[in-house]
Amino acid sequence: MTIGVLALQGDVVEHLAALADIGAAAIPVKTFADLEKVDGLIIPGGESTTVMKLLDRFGLAEPIRGRVRAGMPLWGTCMGMIVAAHGVAGLDQPALDLIDIVVRRNAFGRQNESAEVELPIPVLGPEPFPAIFIRAPWIESMGPGVQLLAERDGHGVMVRQDNVLATSFHPELTPDRRVHDYFLQMVADARESVGKAPTAA
Ligand code: GLN
Numbered sequence: 001m002t003i004g005v006l007a008l009q010g011d012v013v014e015h016l017a018a019l020a021d022i023g024a025a026a027i028p029v030k031t032f033a034d035l036e037k038v039d040g041l042i043i044p045g046g047e048s049t050t051v052m053k054l055l056d057r058f059g060l061a062e063p064i065r066g067r068v069r070a071g072m073p074l075w076g077t078c079m080g081m082i083v084a085a086h087g088v089a090g091l092d093q094p095a096l097d098l099i100d101i102v103v104r105r106n107a108f109g110r111q112n113e114s115a116e117v118e119l120p121i122p123v124l125g126p127e128p129f130p131a132i133f134i135r136a137p138w139i140e141s142m143g144p145g146v147q148l149l150a151e152r153d154g155h156g157v158m159v160r161q162d163n164v165l166a167t168s169f170h171p172e173l174t175p176d177r178r179v180h181d182y183f184l185q186m187v188a189d190a191r192e193s194v195g196k197a198p199t200a201a
Helices: 012-021 032-036 048-057 061-069 079-084 178-196
Strands: 002-006 025-029 040-043 074-077 085-088 099-104 114-119 129-134 138-142 147-152 155-161 164-167
Touching (some): 002 012, 012 178, 032 061, 040 061, 074 079, 129 147, 164 178
Parallel strands (some): 040 074, 085 099
Antiparallel strands (some): 138 155, 155 164
């Protein structure tokens, strides 16, 4: 099982290190050939407008859409949440439309540009998660198929829809590996359900 980290821009190295910590095989993804090798993809934090342009330039937007719509697990952190979203509130900014959420960029305000918050995330157990927010988006609205996993100040900051996970914060920047473990389990489950799928006659 190999996890890819989209490596066009952003905090790629931190995600690769976090995956190494938990013993997961991981590679940076820069090309279509890299994408073909992975069973799950993380889009890291960074600058969403830059990465959307680079995805188009490198011909990766459509292949990523295709893989994720066919069931490959995807996890977007911060910028990655924006890139995976259906749309961006108040801005005419393209996004991959892989999870039914509309996000607001840099939503927590100037005095709150960067913060570490003890965030309750019930699916990870009773201990709150040390969530680092850096010019983070929040979820402005979401469709009925989306499961809310955590909120801060009344706004969604962690959600899942089937094989797509999104967090406004940066689990790769703290030593707590529970969100990486959670995503790894999503990838393992997806592989198992592919294995169980009935083969066409
Ligand atoms: N503010 C960035 C954006 O809107 C996201 C910040 C991050 O990924 N830490 O693209």
